[in-house]
Amino acid sequence: MQWSIAKAFPGTVLCLAVVLSACAGDGSDPAEDTLQAALLTSGPVSDAGWYAGAYEGLLLIEDSLGAQVSHQQTATPAEFDEAFLAYGSSGYDLIFAHGFEYQDAAIRAGSRFPDATIVVSGGGRVADNVVPLIFRLEEGSYLAGMAAGTLTQAGIVGMVGGVAIPPARGTFVAFEAGVRAVNPDIEVLETFTGDWNDVSAAKEAAVAQLSRGADVIIHNLDAASFGVFQAVREAVADGRRVRAIGMNSDQNDVAPDVIIGSAVIYIPQAFLETARRWEAGNVGGEPIYASIREGVIDFVFNPELLGELPEGLVQEIADARDQIRSGELEVPRVRFVEGDDDPPSGGSE
């Protein structure tokens, strides 16, 4: 008959028990007054973008506020609840859930662990101790659109996105508005691959847009952004004059030969700022917004390629930035947070 691990299991369990007792008592509790901050991401923090920024933010909180920090990368929705449970029952005070996908589990965890505060990046649901952290990245994206509209020679620009969630669509809506502010006749291509981290899908989408004539491409992706940059690089190697624009974090040095600039969220600063507000008792019940005004969002040119910019562009962008900061210029956006003005019905495409 079949021999199997099932029959070896009693032995394994016994051995485990021995190891377990050896490890017991290892769970030292941190001092009562230390801030405990945790971060959940559903992608690798090595993406040089969205997740990396969050991880840097966590480390910044550790350094600046002396917090005890922890990070977990989750894979499926089932793990969201589990991770909240693990952090919540370990007494973590502040849990950054870095993505809209955590919002339902965050609401559930929030009611189970009333002493914890959960900040959901890009989330849409609000509770007393569960707040969305909304990045007005569309403001930076608008400036990127102005730059792209000025730079394009073909009159065609492209956008490659991951999942078409409202915050992502919002950046593209704003980008398109920025492009048209320069020249209303420019054609804007848009592709969502459905995956933030699928490098080859992103590359294919970028290649397709390049072959349709686009000569400036922006993305809103995570790890998959490398695929876009690679596609642009290969087009340059083929003798075409094309450029990419980075997004989420300052990606200028990821591909300094082809990235003209990046629409950035200074996620670390946003996280640190949020942690400070939490310590001051100012987090709860309403979304936290992070925009150009707070210095968390910006568009930055790649210093290595400054030489190829047309005269006056840098100044135009700086002027627009000031207008946005002062409220003089309103960037179109896609609304998606509960209670944030009106429902998002038609605000997008």
Place this chain on the structure above:
Amino acid sequence: MTSALVRLEGIERRFGAVMALSGADLALRPGEVHGVLGANGAGKSTLFNVLGGLLRPDAGRIEVGGKAVILASPRDAWSHGIGLVHQHFTLVPRLTVLENLALGTRGPGGRPGAVRDAALEVIGRTGLSVPLDEAVEELGVGDRQRVEILKALLRDPRILVLDEPTAVLTPAEAAGLFDLLRDLAGDGRAVALVAHKVDEVLEVSDRLTVLRDGTSVLTCSREETSEAEIVRAMVGDDDVDAAALGLGDRAGPRGVVGQHESRIVAELVGVRVAGRGGSGLDGVDISVRAGEIVGVAGVDGNGQRELAAVLAGRLAPESGTARLPEAVGFISQDRSREGLVADFDLTENVALAFQRKAGFRSGSWLRWEALEGAAEEIRRRHDVQAPSVRTLASSLSGGNQQRVIVGRELEMAGDLLVAENPTRGLDIAAAAFVHEELQRLASDGVAVVLISTDLDEVLTLSHRIMAIARGGLREVEEAHRTRQGVGSLMLGTDDRNG
């Protein structure tokens, strides 16, 4: 005796707890045909595999041309001039004969042109005729056997070893094979013939070795021995009565013992079915009465499998009518594939069929105590050599497997038992057991259809004999009840309307 081409001494080989070989000796001299005899489970196949480099012995010494060698792989065996002809075909059915030969000689890159020349040369020298450009799947078993031999001869072995080569041949084909073996030995080769049929081996061999329980118990030249002595050596029982083993009076017709008056149990009229790999059935009529054994003789591939399947109720005729009893016992010729589940123990193998019988189930559940009791009963009554009914079928010898199957199917047979080559590959004692059981069943009033390629078996057991050839079935008249008479009907050489 330094003249031996290959010499095996004190070969031992065990599989788990079973000693398959425990001190086997064998010496093959140039110019001789050497018969290797033994009951099933005596170690013949293991010895064959050791010679061919397929199994490494645990102990013992192998010499080729007087020098000790290690045969770690079939390639080693080849390089020492040892060629094997397996009992089971090793040909690729879809490929042509020539392509199969090329595979055998040079690997996938063999050049058919060169292979064809070599093949034609061997055919010219030996008279082994096979259609080189025919797909193997189109060939009959006799032809396939010749292809196997041709494949072995292409490498010009000095030592040729054949495992049960006549199992699938007609008497005439077997006689032709023996002539060929004699010729090959005449060229100075050593030919070893592994077999279990004593008369065949005596017919062709110069010398012979008898294995019993993994040990060589008798080695002598043909002149020095007798059939009775060999059988005693094989069975290991000095009191063995050759007649009881079915050796005496082989061709003696049993005659019809008044069964014509009994009721017809099963009847096929004008049954046609398409063939599966051989001929189908082409308008077959047969009726079987309670208490009689009807023998169906024929060469493999002439519709026997289809006939057995129809009689067992497993295959519906495409046209014609089949009137069959409710419960039919069926002994498949393919013991290990169709008769048993190798990974099941004896109880489960009995349950395999008995799960249909009343008394062994209640509702959706099987009554395992009852099944275990039935298995125990079969084991005891049919003398199955197994430690318990919880022994896996795969660890039994072929003979003991067949005892389980026969025991089970006798119980399954309400009015009819269909037996398909029930003694193929069995040793004498096991074959005799099967024969006795069939006869006993018939005398208990059950109708038995014995489909067999073993002409002797059919002649010995049957009340009536039918010959099957190319999907047609003909009753053999009393006057033709001889090897030659039935043999010619089997080959279909006799005019069908004659």
Place this chain on the structure above:
Amino acid sequence: MAEAPAQAVGRMRLVESLVLGAAALALTAGVGAVLLLLGGYDPMAAAAAMVRGAFGSWTAFTSITLVRSVPLILTGLAVAFAFRAGVWNIGAEGQLYAGALAAVWVGLQAATLPPLLLLPLVLSASLVAGGLWALVPTLMRLRLGVGEVITTILMNFVGIYLAAYMVHGPLQERRGVFPQTDALPEAGRLPALLPGTALHWGFALSLLLAGALAVALRYSRFGFQLRAVGASPEAASVAGRIDVGRILFVAFLGSGAIAGMAGGVQVSGVTFALYEDLSPGWGYTAIAVALLAGLNPAGVVVTGVLFGALQAGAGAMQRDAGIPASWVGVVEALVILAVLCLDRVRRRVGKEAS
């Protein structure tokens, strides 16, 4: 099915299993430690976190380890059931998605029904959908002779992408913002099995199902016929006079239904809504779970919990020992490899001994 009752044998097996269990742990620990050291991480902290994360507290064991084991046990049972019949159903993943999709759809459609009606309805929907998802490969195998390994794998893609389409399109939450469905109403959710934990009734359900399958395979006529077909379709047909096609049909659809229920249980017990990445590949891990258990339903419970513990411990390695997910993945794979190797060794030892 035979059991050797002799006490001496039992004691030998216990000793043997202890030795092998210790060897498995030692081997894994050794290789894992070396790897972690190479990556600059503390292996002792990692091991401690792993054990604590899986077994360290009542909450960890019930709310994480056991919760994780439920989909693994259910899909493992689905795979074991099919494999026992000789049906190579590699499609548990797709069947799971089909089941989850149907459960959510029915749960949202009939949201106003009381719990006594809605919950059974939701779970039945997942059973039926999983079975239907297996129907296409079943018919292709039985009618056309197309091998089910390829067709079930292809149906996985269809299932996964169908779920993705549904949460972006027809079944997207009413607000139309995020790619997920609305949450099931309370009446459609599996209640907690142990109060104060996240462990839901799906765990009890999976234990019941494992027990039922074990008994059915061992004692029922159908279960025996199924095992016979799996062990040798020829012998089952000839010696067993069994309608092999019928058994294959039932086994294939049954396997699909169980895998479908795994999806239903997951949405109704854990996530409450359907998301794109509902499964991290349970349907594939299930194959390892089932094979490791010797295709034995009771064994599947054990290996399912083992894998659940491993995954729970992996999460804790990230949280408590600060080891990145990719390293954790490597260690996790190592553990599985070590267990597989030792299992193989053990089988060989067992064979020699018997």
